[in-house]
Amino acid sequence: MRIAIVGGGLGGLTLARILHRHGIDAVVYEREVTRSARAPGGSLDLHPESGQRALADAGLTERFRSEARPQGEEHRILDPAGRTLVHHRPDPGSFAGRPEIDRGALRDLLLDSLPADAVTWHRRLVAVSPHPAGGFGLTFDGGHRADCDLLIGADGARSVVRSLLTDATPSAISTLVELTIRDADRDHPDVAEMVGPGNLWGMGARQVLSAQRLGDGRIRVGVSLPAVGHPVDTYRRKRALLDLFDDWHPRLTALIHAADGSPAPRTIEAMSTDIRWAHRPGVTLIGDAAHLLPPVGEGANQAMRDAADLAVRLAAAPADPDAAIRAYEEAMFARIRPIAEMSARVHAMMLSPTAADDIVRFFAPRPTGT
Numbered sequence: 001m002r003i004a005i006v007g008g009g010l011g012g013l014t015l016a017r018i019l020h021r022h023g024i025d026a027v028v029y030e031r032e033v034t035r036s037a038r039a040p041g042g043s044l045d046l047h048p049e050s051g052q053r054a055l056a057d058a059g060l061t062e063r064f065r066s067e068a069r070p071q072g073e074e075h076r077i078l079d080p081a082g083r084t085l086v087h088h089r090p091d092p093g094s095f096a097g098r099p100e101i102d103r104g105a106l107r108d109l110l111l112d113s114l115p116a117d118a119v120t121w122h123r124r125l126v127a128v129s130p131h132p133a134g135g136f137g138l139t140f141d142g143g144h145r146a147d148c149d150l151l152i153g154a155d156g157a158r159s160v161v162r163s164l165l166t167d168a169t170p171s172a173i174s175t176l177v178e179l180t181i182r183d184a185d186r187d188h189p190d191v192a193e194m195v196g197p198g199n200l201w202g203m204g205a206r207q208v209l210s211a212q213r214l215g216d217g218r219i220r221v222g223v224s225l226p227a228v229g230h231p232v233d234t235y236r237r238k239r240a241l242l243d244l245f246d247d248w249h250p251r252l253t254a255l256i257h258a259a260d261g262s263p264a265p266r267t268i269e270a271m272s273t274d275i276r277w278a279h280r281p282g283v284t285l286i287g288d289a290a291h292l293l294p295p296v297g298e299g300a301n302q303a304m305r306d307a308a309d310l311a312v313r314l315a316a317a318p319a320d321p322d323a324a325i326r327a328y329e330e331a332m333f334a335r336i337r338p339i340a341e342m343s344a345r346v347h348a349m350m351l352s353p354t355a356a357d358d359i360v361r362f363f364a365p366r367p368t369g370t
């Protein structure tokens with residue numbers, strides 16, 4: 001059986017790795033030109049029941065632990081006056097929680113675990129045509145073609161494969177503006193000390209100023225705003241961002257002042273929480289292609305969990321891949337719905353007029369018995 005995985009992100013690579021471990025070959029078609037073409041990206045916390053579980057199925061727990069940063073779980077939440085509302089310090093050296101790992105390091109770890117020819121680079125899928133007797137013809141940018149019996153769309157938020165299964169499309173939920181401080185420890189030690197080894201969130205009314213420490217010492221700064229009223233083109237210069245925070249404590253706005261280079265604004269999208277499609281033989285979706293979630297810490301974890309679940313089911317039923325896909329889809333729809341609803345609630349709460357109070361309540365220990 002010829003298996004094509006479109007998209008070599010965390011979902012697609014995890015799927016290819018676990019299939020490979022079970023002796024099942026698959027080809028990953030990735031639009032990027034080489035493995036180093038992508039900007040390194042931010043840091044992710046991997047959850048025991050999803051991302052970490054998938055890495056265990058991939059046989060990569062030890063490699064993960066050698067790259068991950070349990071201390072990256074430390075986080076602080078401040079109000080606009082610079083007062084600390086929450087300061088969570090994890091157990092140092094413990095992998096029991098949700099250790100952080102740089103997205104680039106995680107992707108490298110997965111790529112290194114695959115045979116060199118498992119990923120075909122520079123293949124951007126542009127069209128899919130079903131063959132009358134089953135299977136699909138794939139057409140890539142530049143005219144390359146391939147055929148497969150089983151097609152798995154792991155091609156992210158703007159998936160091309162998705163349209164074979166559903167008309168659902170993502171819609172804008174917020175505007176995110178990103179900046180980077182290259183060497184805060186050397187150039188801005190006060191900022192470095194305030195951010196610490198993990199994450200910081202400054203919670204205002206309908207605006208969040210966040211900072212995240214990466215494994216190489218860089219700090220990624222983010223400004224999140226509601227999509228409505230904040231078109232991305234407004235925020236290509238620092239001055240426009242600083243105007244949003246003119247009544248915030250200078251300790252916090254120092255994050256914007258300290259950043260190197262120009263702000264990079266983008267629209268954040270999500271799909272509706274009730275994603276589901278009628279099963280179609282020979283094709284399915286995983287990760288953001290299946291269920292684009294608001295970015296509150298679940299998307300990559302669930303993409304990897306999808307991959308592991310699908311791979312294990314395909315390996316257990318090699319003679320009946322469609323039964324495996326059908327079972328994967330039903331389990332995935334049931335798992336994702338509450339996660340999508342929770343993610344939508346948390347995302348809305350972060351951008352609410354009372355975000356600081358709401359978030360403190362969210363983190364407060366609940367009385368026992370309730």
Ligand SMILES: Cc1cc2nc3c(=O)[nH]c(=O)nc-3n(C[C@H](O)[C@H](O)[C@H](O)COP(=O)(O)OP(=O)(O)OC[C@H]3O[C@@H](n4cnc5c(N)ncnc54)[C@H](O)[C@@H]3O)c2cc1C
Nearest residue numbers: 007009010011031124125155156287288297298299300301
């Ligand atoms: C700002 C931000 C912060 C986030 N933070 C977190 C976090 O802390 N924790 C977490 O769990 N999740 C987080 N997420 C979500 C997470 O990034 C995604 O859910 C995750 O990357 C999904 O993995 P994927 O493999 O499905 O898709 P992707 O990672 O998007 O990979 C898709 C791959 O497909 C390729 N591709 C796309 N189209 C084509 C095509 N036509 N042909 C061939 N290849 C194609 C792309 O180049 C890419 O390599 C965050 C998201 C954002 C936006």
